[in-house]
Amino acid sequence: MTTTAAGPRARTEGRLLDWRLLVGVAAVGALLVLSLFTGVYDVVGADDGAEMFAITRVPRTIALVLAGAAMAMSGLVMQLLTQNRFVEPTTTGTTEWAGLGLLAVTILVPGASIAARMGGAILASFIGTMLFFLFLSRVSLRSSLIVPIVGIMLGAVVGSVSTFIALQTDMLQNLGVWFAGSFTSVLRGQYEPLWIVAVVVVVVFVAADRFTVAGLGKEIATNVGLDYTKVILLGTGLIAVATGVVTVVVGNLPFLGLIVPNIVSLVRGDDLRSNLPWVCLLGIGIVAACDLVGRTIIMPFEVPVSLILGVLGAAVFVLLILRQRRRG
Structure with missing residues (x-):
């Protein structure tokens, strides 16, 4: 029995230490180094180049790593818990709920600290995601494509409420800036709260097996002794924290x-635990690549990374839908 138990574990560790992962780490590392030295300001030749490098380039690159890994992992957890490959914080309204929470705190407490604003965004994200999960548990949807459509519709309603409130309180410009999705304003002294999402990534790694079992459905999870409700609450909390902070x-x-x-x-394939490093790595790589495109395509100006990601993501979303239809 000991040999049998060790066998799968050895195979999993082998897959985790795949040489292709090292190649991927090297490629993403090259992108991050390129990010450090890409920009209008000459951090090499200028007298204060080293200071500017530490104030702007290093924080920006760290933010790319943390935000990319956290949001990619959030999508993976959400897809497991909903048993649907087409959901993530953007297609379930979680991001719109975070914006509504941020707007509410800013209006109610004009001088609120960044911690208070994050708290409002996280709380609203948690409530919105739980409402989405509650809706899925009460309504039987035959097509997996209907789920993200419902989520996008709910997100549009929440976004409309945020826009109306922002119009009434002269906060519309602020709302637009919050949803721009750009690393331009990330500086030393402003990006540090993102280290919170590093904890989210670690917790997801630790709880990976529980999320996998929960992804098999409530009945199976309960039969094998898993507290399904607690795992759902844990997953929702992690998604809310990552989305709110980012x-x-x-x-x-x-x-x-x-x-x-x-x-x-x-x-x-669907081997969750061995896929986790790849999800983090690819999330970082895609965000870094999109940010580099945004910084260079119309230099000296910048295109928000959310615009590049939106175009890329929409194309992938359509391709996934077409693939799903071909498979029936």
């Missing part, structure tokens, strides 16, 4: 949680 510090990163898990699953 929304406050960076803004909206659309479709990232949809693109990454599906690409990894298509290439490597």
Whole structure:
């Protein structure tokens, strides 16, 4: 029995230490180094180049890593818990709920600290995601494509409420800036709250097996002794924290949680634990690549990374839908 138990574990560790993962780490590392030295300001030749490098480039690159990994992982967890490959914070309204919470705190407490604003965004994200899960548990949807459509519709309603409130309180410009999804304003002293999402990534790694079992459905999870409700609450909390923090510090990163898990699953299958490093790595790589495109395409100006991600994500979303239809 000991040999049997060790066998799968050894195979899993072998897959985790796949040489292709090292190649991927090297490729993403090259993108991050390129990010450090890409920009209008000459951080190499200028007298204060080293200072500017530490104030702007390093924080921006760290933010790329943390936000990319966290949002990709959030999409993976959400897809497991809903048993649907087409959901992620953008297609379930979670991001719109985070924006509504951020707007509410800003209006009610004009001088609120960044911690208070993050708290409002996280709380609203949690409530919105739980409402979405509650809706799925009460309504039987035959087509997996209907689920994200319902989520997008709910998100549109919440977004409309936010826009109306912003119009009434002269906050519409602020709302637009929050949802721009850009790393332009990420500086030393402003990006540090993103380290919170690093904890989210670690917890997802630790609880990966529980999320996998919960993804098999409530009946099966309960039969094997798993507290299904607690796992759902844990997953929802992690998604809310990641979405709330990233929304406050960076803004909206659309479709990232949809693109990454599906690409990894298509290439490597559905072995969750061995796919986790790949999900993090690909999330970081896609965000870094899109940010580099946004910084160079109309230099010296920048295109928000959310615009590049939105175009890429929409294309992948359509391709996934077509693939689903071909498979019946």
